[in-house]
Amino acid sequence: MQRREALKHTALFFGYAVSTAALTETFVACSREAQLDWKPEFLSTNQANTVAEMAETILPKTKTPGAKELGVPQFVDKMVKDLLSKEEQQNFVAGLEKVDDTSKDVYGKAFTELTTQQREELLLKLDKEAAKLPPSVWGIRLAPPSPTAFFRRLKELTLLGYYTSQKVGKEILRFDPLPGGFTACMPLAEVGHAWNE
Known part of the structure; x- marks a missing residue:
């Protein structure tokens, strides 16, 4: 016993x-x-958390680094502060608040508290609802400028911050600023990232 x-x-x-x-x-x-492990310059801490989680949902970590790992949320915060007009800044903040409101209406909790699947569902819904961008040539919009929808702006800034980061440029895109030699014929297996080599 x-x-x-x-x-x-x-x-x-x-x-x-x-x-x-x-x-x-x-x-x-x-x-x-x-x-946060960084101090936002324009956004509040809660808003910066939401931006960070939205950016990470758009570009999650896989074999390549995620948006948060490359500092994309800091980039978005800086761009909103330095490049947007007061009216555009207000629209951006209002868009962030609307995301949290929609999240609470649909799932009963803030965006940062959602599961990965719920975040993806919500962002896909926002993407479908956002007005399409006008046609452009080499980044120049052909239609008269209209206010950019919040999600479109966040997505643009997220992609810009990601693909212009030093790590992506050096290790993923393998950007070489100097023009290389011209090889007329070469085996396909040796081509690699031919567009920038």
Whole structure:
């Protein structure tokens, strides 16, 4: 009987230890999600968190780095502060607030608290609802300028920040600013990233 009691107390002890560790990790994970490792220049901390999670949902980490790893949210914050007019800044902030409102209406919680699948669903919905961009040639819009929808602007800034980052330029796109030699015929297996080599 004493052996049975000893085993029971040992199991309870390990159960409490595991439960405490699991709870501690849960609280740490929750606090990690709410904190930024950078200080926003224009956006509030909550808005910056939303931008960071939206950018990471648009460009998640796979074999290539994700948006947050490359500092895209900081880039978006800086661009909104330095390049947008007061009216455009207000529209951007209003768009962020609308995303959280829509998230709370549909899922009952803020965007940053959604699962990855819920975030993707919401962003796809925003993408479908956003007005299409007017036709352009070499980045110059052919139609008269109209206010850019919030999600279109966020998506543009996210992609711009990602593809102009130093790491993507050097390691993924393999950008070489000097023109290389011309090889008229070469085996297809040796081509590699021929558009920029």
